[in-house]
Structures are given as structure tokens and as C-alpha cells.
Amino acid sequence: MTGLYLLLLLVIIFVPVMGPLLLMILPVPFVYYSYRYGGKAGGLMFMATTIFTLLFATVFTVFTLLAGIGGLFLGIALHHKRSSYEALAIGSVGFVIGLLGILLITQLFLGVNLMDELQSGMNQGYGTFERIFSGLLEGEEVETDLAEIGQLIEFIPDIVPSILAMSGVMLAFVSQWTTYKLINRIENQTLGFTDFKNIKLPTSILWYYFVAMILNYVTMDGNDLAYLAALNVFILTGALIVLQGFSFVFFYAWKKKWSKAIPILVVVFSILLPGIVMYLVRIIGIIDIGFPMRERVEEKKE
Template sequence: MNDTKRITEGALMTGVYLLLLLVIIFMPIWLGPVLLFTLPIPFIFYSYRHGWKAGALMFIAALLFTLLFGPVFSMFTLLAGIGGVFLGGALYNKQSSLEAWAFGSVGFSIGAAGIYLASQLLFGVNWGEQISTSLNDAFTRTNNMLPGMLGGENTEASLEALRETVEFLPDIIPSILVMTGIVFAFISQWLTYKVINRVDKKQFRFPPFKEFKLPTAVLWYYFFALVLTYIPTNEEGLLYLGSINVYTLAGSLLVLQGFSFIFYYAEVKKWSKAIPVVIVVICLLLPQILLYLVRILGIIDIGFSLRERIKGKK
């Protein structure tokens, strides 16, 4: 009976996934990317109910269907399926929301890396060259526009910063893939919680953002990678690429930690809930300076147990 139910639900969830994929394909180009976050829901939901082994079989079935009817669309299945099985399997094993998010982030990162490699091997798409070409075109257009908007030293400084960004972005493609996995996991998990709470009458939810805290190991990864970036190496070598990606990824996570501390401090001080939100928006609008300060705040929060000190004083 259980096997029959598992097979029936697997076929149903595979059908739901393929239906969602068709909807996204025929949706307007501006709406399709938004609905991409719904694709992992069938995989997460089925793996949550029956475990990662059953979820893996569903993923294989969905992958075979998409390979038969459109090899290009199998890229979506790689991302949604691998990430969904990882995340759903974590929920099946009663992991906490943050632990499930971590597992899901790993799965979606693997899926994104699979898309990156498959597109290069099967379709000959060189993402590094594509990104460089697109950014160089954007840089040329901006170079023509800025002299009319700014003048003198401001123009040169802005163009130099933009030029450095153009040259730097292809080097951090691995970090971009991981950050994509983290964002995909969070949004898909949040949407799946809505489905599970409605269907199974559960109370799944993420803990408040003010309780978010990274392990101390992230801090050591950040400092170790920071030291390596100052060692003169070949900019196309593995040491440089590895250190710069770890530094970028760990630095982004520390910014998230800093924002979390701002929400925590606002709660302790009984500030209005709007104040930390406004601070985050201002920091994102002025990232060159303020995000570095938020990162330092995140480092202090982890390294010096800032929250525990505030609790002690309170």
C-alpha cells in the first residue's frame, strides 16, 4: 500500500513539475524567471514525504522526460531536481529550517554548477566569454554616456571602478553559482513551507532573521582567503581563483551576519521595526562604503560574541 501511494504521488509530482515547466516556457519573458522559484516545489514536497531516495528516482524520471522532449529544458531539471531532493531530504530527516536551508543551498549550487558545465560541454556556451562580452558592451555604452552626465575626475573614477568590475566578475563565477544556490534554496524552501502548512497542516517557518548566526569557521575562511589574495600569484591560477571566490562568498555571508545583528540590536533597543529595514535599504543603495561597515559588524558579532555581551549588559 505504501509503495503504491509512493509511486502514485511520484507520478503526480512529476506531472506537476512538467506542467510548471510548460507554464514557465510559454509565459512572458519578464514573468518566467519569477516562476522559476516554483519549479523545485514538487521535488521538495515529494522528498519531504518519502525521503531523498524516492526523490532521486523522481528527479531521474523528470530528467529523462525533459531530455526526450527538449534537452535544453533539462537544465531547469538539473537545478530544481538536485536542489529540491537535497532540501526535501533534509526536511524528511527532521533537520531545522536553517540546516535544511544549508543542505538545499549545497544542492542548488551543485545544480547550478551542473548547468554551467553541461552548457559548456553540450552546447558550447563559454560563460566566461559571454559575461566578458556583455560587460564590455555595457562598459562601452556607459563610457559614451558618462562624460555627458559627470565631469573630470568623477568620470575617470567611475569608469575605472566599472572597468575593474568588468575584469573581475568572470573570475568569481563559482561564487556567483553558490550565491545563486543560496538564494534559490531560501525562496523555494519558503514557498514549499506554504504548501506543506496548507496541505499537511504543519507550522513550518524560518526563525526570525535576528536569530541568524554563522558558524565561527566562516570567519576563519574569510581571513585565510583574505591573506591569500595578497600573495602575488598568477591571476589565472587555481590559488588565485580559489582564494578570491572563498573571499567573495565568505564576505557576502558576513554582510548577511551584520544585517542580522542590526535586526537583533533593534529588537533589544525596542526600536521601530521599520528602522533596521531602512538601514538595510540605505546600505544597499550605497554599497561601496556601507556594506564594508556591515561586514565588519558581522565579523565583530561572530569573533567577539557581540550578542552575548549585549545580553550580559542587559
């Protein structure tokens, strides 16, 4: 598994065009080895790969840090037979820790603040974009749109925790899904995620969401820790509620024996028209979490 990881890393180094794809599956060797032999063995593999990358590819050690920590958390969760979504949550925490580690290392040892660099790059791109479109188009609507884009760029540093959390979930999901495929192929098992339509989040999510929403309105004019915490909790819990809403749409379509295209179209239109469809999906998610909607659908079905 150490050799497989180093091989993937070498491909990323020498074939950059494949980098984005391979970065998503780079943690899989750590996940699989920790799943098979537990946390101690996974920790030894992490130490071995870290030493190799420090000696022969120092700059890319940050990849090992991210893949190793996230892979260990996820692999240990699978080793202890946690459910698919429990393992996903634990793995997400591991990847967030890895991402935070990369930010700290680049800040302390390289003197580079990645988020400042990102915002600086976006500001430069916005400046170029503004100059081009201001010259080509005129009018109040264009100026308003450009001003909104500028405000969005300035808003990005405030939602860094949410960006890290969502990135961690995405990395954990891809790594877990790929590892399931590997385990099923090698060990002839049938591991996989629980059907999306059966997801049911705890009611406590609603309390976090509404408290964060209230605090967000109260502290929206400030830049203190309370404002940042309320904003990011509101964004994350809101995303979870939307996820619950989509889950109910898939569940309802399945119960009514509708075409699978219908819930997929709901997801697509939610992305295209977030101000309308996404808002309705969030309301559905709130009702599904807070009230026994699924039980009533089951009763009507019977």
C-alpha cells in the same frame, strides 16, 4: 508532483513573461515529494521528469537538471528533519551542483561557454555605453568612472564561484520558503525559518575570512588557483559576516524595543552606502561572531 512540475515548465515555455518568477519555484515539486517520501522516491521523480523533458522539450532539460538536483538535496534535508538553516545550506550545495552541471553540459554538448557569452555581452554593452557617454560628457571623472566599470567587467570571471554560490543560496531560500508554505497549508504544520535575529554563525568563519584576506593581498597580482580560491572565499565569508552583522542589528533593535523600521533602514543604507554603512555592519558581524556581545546585551537587559 511530476505533472505539476511539467505544468510549470509548460507555462515557462509558452508564457516567457512569467519565466523568471516560475523558475524560482520550479524546484518546489521535487522538494515536497522528496520531503514526503525520501530520497529514492525523489530520485525516481527526477528520472521521470528528465525523460519527459528530453523527449518533448530537450532544450529545457537544463531547467530540470537544476530544479531536480537542488530540490532533491533540499527535500532530503527536510525529510531527515534538519534545522531550517542546515537544510538551506544543503539545498544551496545541491543548486550549486545543478548550476555547475548546466555550465558543463552547455560547454560539452552545445559548445557554448555561458560565462564567456555573458562577459562578451557585457563588454558589448560597455562599449556602447562608453561611446554614448564619451560623446555626451567630458572630463577626467567620467573617464575614471568608465575605466572602473571596465575593470569590474574584466573582474567578473574571477568571481564566478562566488556568483554560483550566492545564486544557489538564493534559489534554495525561495524554494524552501515556498515549500514551507505549501507544507503548512496541506499538513497544518508551522514550519519556517528561525528568526533572522537569532542567527549565530560559527567562529571558524572568522578564521576562513582572515586567512583568505591575507592570501588575497599576497596573491592579488596573480591569476593562479590560489588567487581565485582566496578571492572567492574572502567574498563568501565576507558576505556571511555582513549577514551576521545585520542579524545582530535586528537582535539589538528587538531587545531595545526599537521600531522595526530602524534595522530595515540600516539594511537599505548599507546597500545605498556600501563604503560606509556596510563596512560598519561587517565590523559588527566580526565582533558578534568572535565575542559574546548578545550575552552582554542580555545581562544589561536583566
